[in-house]
Amino acid sequence: MGQDEDCPYQVCSSEELGRYLAAARDLAPDDLVLTEQPLVFGPKAMPDPEAIVPCVGCYKPVFTDVGERCAKCGWPVCSGYCPGLKDPQHHGVECEILSARPECVLDDMANYYRHEALLPLRCTLLQTVDPDKWKKLLQMQSHMECRIPGTEAYDEANEFIVEYLMNDFIAKLDANTKKQYLPEISAILIHRMCGIIATNALEIRLPEGAELLALYTNTCIMEHSCIPNTKHTFSQSAKNKYDLYKITVKVAIPIEKGCHISTMYSHALWGTQARRQHLKDTKYFSCKCQRCSDPTELGTFLSAMKCLGDGYACDGIHLPEDPLDDETEWACSKCRIKLDNSQVNMIISQMGEEVDNVQMMGGSPIMLENLLCRFSTYLHPNHYHLYSVKHSLIQLYGRQAGYTSREILNKKIKMCRELINITNKLDPGNARLSLYSAVLYHELHSALFMKSQTVNNDGIQMTDEEIKLLLIEAKVTINSAINALKDDLDESSGKKLYEVILKTKSDFERYCQKKNITF
Structure with a gap:
């Protein structure tokens, strides 16, 4: 891998980490890595593939019952004229393989058209489509030593991808087609592609709801940290078609020369045990970063529970004695009560299911408040389940009928400030939680602005000085919301939120101008 003198990183290696990137010089926030x-x-499969699937040419979601089909292979497409159908980056080459089974169906779509099998197929096709890329792909870690028969990862890949591709398509190819496109092909090779994808692929969310997985030569070398020092974004529109889905990695927090350059392969708002288990299951390593090693998770207490003493619970909090030990006990900070890790896991898992169920049902304020009240008996106020409930509530407070009183606005302001404090500690460089931060600052702005226009319960209006202080903070928070999204404007979710916040800022500035309010 050639590197010039101006390259901000060096490729290093160690026995423990394998290859990793280190800063070649001191790097500051926003520096390009x-x-x-x-x-x-x-493409990934859509959440309901019986109803909607991604077009194999451009990934636009199409309805299965009315969607067109590729004239050659029969897979669902947005249109027979979709430019991606002929493009070798997209469907152009795989179509030759998929057309070994040209029949179309309308029933059992999820099994007949398995979109999750397309990326492993595209990987194997690189051997003839682009041999240089194929060589780079084969250098990627696959963790095949962990993905052996009998493991969930192996058996799942074998049933849903490997046997599907081998039996439904590759076994039906004539010798000439196989030699032309797949000179080397076997179940073992496809399993290896599945391992490379599971270990290295990054997820890209597209504007209309579909998701892609993509592999990158250098980005995949970056190691994981639960406090990542970089942020990455993807180009979703490009004049040069080869720049589509190009990744840009920038520095999020200062990196000193020689220090490791890191990203994050888990969710920043999961607790330590959930993050570490996810990384073990998908990336085959046990994270030992600063956040994982700290029982308080950088002082946020994101996984902490209240004392659950049998009949005489005190006001202490339970924290893991050794968060890097999967069998650790959870000790109370004020009494002798200890909990088994299995007990904690069971409680947290059940609560997580309840949170998911309530939010899937639309999460009305009353449902979310009931959940918050019940869980607050057992969990630290900053626990990640409560964070999730509060983040949903603040988007309803001040906006739904019956939830616009001064008391509710005060509650919303308090919640916003608490969640902003947690978010800033977990993600000081806005590397992973920029959308969460933007929503929090936007909702805080809205609550402050609404409060400046209300009267007390006794009918007394606030003083001009009190109103001005609220409006000053409202101005600061709307600017913070906009700043949080500065690196997310190429992506659909960030762009949509940015437009909403810009309108809010414009309305606020018009109001201040009309009232002759200056800061």
């Missing part, structure tokens, strides 16, 4: 085009990308 790297930008690169994807080696290969492919």
Whole structure:
């Protein structure tokens, strides 16, 4: 891998980490670390593939019962004229393989058209489509030593991808087609592609709801940290078609020369045990970063529970004695009561299911408040389940009928400030939680602005000085919301939120101008 003198990183290696990136010089926030085009990308299955699937040419969601089909292979497409159908980056080459089974169906779509099998197929096709990319792909870690028969990862890949591709398509190819496109092909090779994807692929969310997985040569070398010092974004519109889904990695928090350059492969708002288990299951390593090693998770207490003493619970909090030990006990900070890790896991898992169920049902304020009240008996106020409930509540307070009183606005302001404090500690560089931060600052602004226009319960209006202080903070918070999204404007969710916040800012400035309010 050639590097010039101006390259901000060095490729290093160690026995424990394998290859990793380190800063070649001191790096400051917003410095560019790297930008690169994807080696290969492919669609994920949609949440309800019986109803909606992604077009294999452009990934636009199409309804299965009315959608068109590729004239050659029969897979669902947005239109027979979709430019991606002929493009070798997209459907152009795989179509030759998929057309070995040209029949179309309308029933059992999820099994007949398995979109999650397309990326492993596209990976194997690189051997003839682009041999240089194929060589780079084969250098990627696959963790095949962990993905052996009998493991969930192996058996799942075998049933849903490997046997599907081998039996439904590859076994039906004539010798010439196989030699032309897949000179080397076997179940073992497809399993290896599945391992490379599971270990290295990054997820890209597209504007209309579909998701892709993509592989990148240099980005995949970055190691994981639960306090990542970089942020990455993807280009979703490009004049040069080869720049589509190009990744840009920038510095989020200062990195001193020689220090490791890191990203995050888990969710920043999960507790330590959930993050570490996810990383073990998907990336085959046990994270030992600063956040995982700290029982308080950088002072946020994101996983902490209240004392659950049998009949005489005190006002202490339970924290893991050794968060890097999967069998650790959870000790109370004020009494002798200890909990088994299995007990804690069971409680947290059940609560997580309840939170998910309530939010899937639309999460009305009363449902969320009931959940918050019940869980607050057992969990630290900053626990990640309560964070999730509060984040939903603040988007309803001040906006739904019956939830606009001064008391509710005060509650919303308090919640916003608490969640902003947690978010800033967990993600000081806005690397992973920029959308969460933007929503929090936007909702805080809205609550402050609404409060400036209300009267007390006794009918007394606030003084001009009190109103001005609220409006000053409202101005600061709306600017913070906009700043949080500065690196997210190429992506659909960030762009939509940015437009909403810009309108809020414009309305606020018009109001201040009309009232002759200056700061």
